[in-house]
Amino acid sequence: MTTIRFYGSELPVFKSALHIHSNVSDGDFSPAEVIGLYASQGYDVLAFTDHHKANPVSAYDGQGMTLLSGIELHPKGPRDVQWHLLALGVPEDFPGRYPTGQAAVDAVKAVGGVIYCAHPAGVFTSNEILDLKGIDGIEVSNSNNRFTGWESAEVCWNELIAQGFVCPAVAVDDTHTHCDLYRNWTMIAAPDKTPASLLDALKKGNFYATQGPEFKSISWENGCFEAEFTEVVEAFLYGYPGMEIVGTPGFPTPETAPQLTHLKFSPGPGFRGKIRCRIRDKFNRCAWSMPITF
Ligand SMILES: [Zn+2]
Numbered sequence: 580m581t582t583i584r585f586y587g588s589e590l591p592v593f594k595s596a597l598h599i600h601s602n603v604s605d606g607d608f609s610p611a612e613v614i615g616l617y618a619s620q621g622y623d624v625l626a627f628t629d630h631h632k633a634n635p636v637s638a639y640d641g642q643g644m645t646l647l648s649g650i651e652l653h654p655k656g657p658r659d660v661q662w663h664l665l666a667l668g669v670p671e672d673f674p675g676r677y678p679t680g681q682a683a684v685d686a687v688k689a690v691g692g693v694i695y696c697a698h699p700a701g702v703f704t705s706n707e708i709l710d711l712k713g714i715d716g717i718e719v720s721n722s723n724n725r726f727t728g729w730e731s732a733e734v735c736w737n738e739l740i741a742q743g744f745v746c747p748a749v750a751v752d753d754t755h756t757h758c759d760l761y762r763n764w765t766m767i768a769a770p771d772k773t774p775a776s777l778l779d780a781l782k783k784g785n786f787y788a789t790q791g792p793e794f795k796s797i798s799w800e801n802g803c804f805e806a807e808f809t810e811v812v813e814a815f816l817y818g819y820p821g822m823e824i825v826g827t828p829g830f831p832t833p834e835t836a837p838q839l840t841h842l843k844f845s846p847g848p849g850f851r852g853k854i855r856c857r858i859r860d861k862f863n864r865c866a867w868s869m870p871i872t873f
């Protein structure tokens with residue numbers, strides 16, 4: 580079992596596919612097919628998040644994976660744009676349509692679920708997200724949207740954090756077809772992989788998002804941020820507000836870069852703000868730690 584030293588606690592980490600469509604809505608695969616695909620790649624957790632409709636996951640064979648009940652909701656936003664909200668931990672008979680985004684968020688929170696703004700680069704402005712009360716975070720990277728230019732929401736995430744909403748971010752495949760498989764996932768640090776433990780970890784932000792690189796430890800102790808990870812060519816620490824990005828100097832190419840496995844940084848006694856870490860490997864795959872406030 581893979582573990583992570585996560586802010587002082589040694590915890591198992593569970594490889595999780597948190598945004599999956601099946602042919603219950605517009606996905607190419609049946610529920611059994613998509614379970615087989617992810618189980619074959621060593622995933623621990625899979626969430627069904629079909630459009631407007633939760634799946635009867637308790638009736639499915641997870642092939643060793645924990646199956647989470649989820650749904651993607653599409654209320655209209657204030658610009659008459661159809662929003663995309665990813666909800667996890669909802670009952671299997673959860674209603675699928677809401678008059679407003681806030682009504683959808685409130686309904687998910689009322690049943691103890693978590694809710695993320697899906698591929699926000701395409702459908703939300705950061706101000707719209709700030710106006711929603713109860714959002715748990717966003718998707719920072721989404722495989723299904725890599726051809727639309729909406730794959731990355733790093734700019735949106737920076738805007739939210741800089742304006743005081745220090746939210747975590749998941750990475751997801753948003754699987755509809757073969758093209759989407761196994762490109763973005765979320766590593767959840769939790770004592771076990773029961774749905775209750777996983778949802779609790781999601782609510783607390785105890786996870787990181789990745790396209791391949793793995794964090795081995797993340798800590799903040801005595802005014803010092805420190806992380807250990809699998810070999811990468813670049814490691815950055817983003818600070819908000821007003822702290823310059825620190826990290827690997829010189830924007831190394833895979834050919835020239837040292838193989839980094841460690842980042843350590845003390846912002847200094849006068850700094851008060853938020854920081855988060857991003858690492859990138861020689862295949863241009865990133866992993867993102869959750870922002871912390873200090
Ligand atoms: Zn969507």
Ligand SMILES: [Zn+2]
Nearest residue numbers: 598600651753
């Ligand atoms: Zn989707």
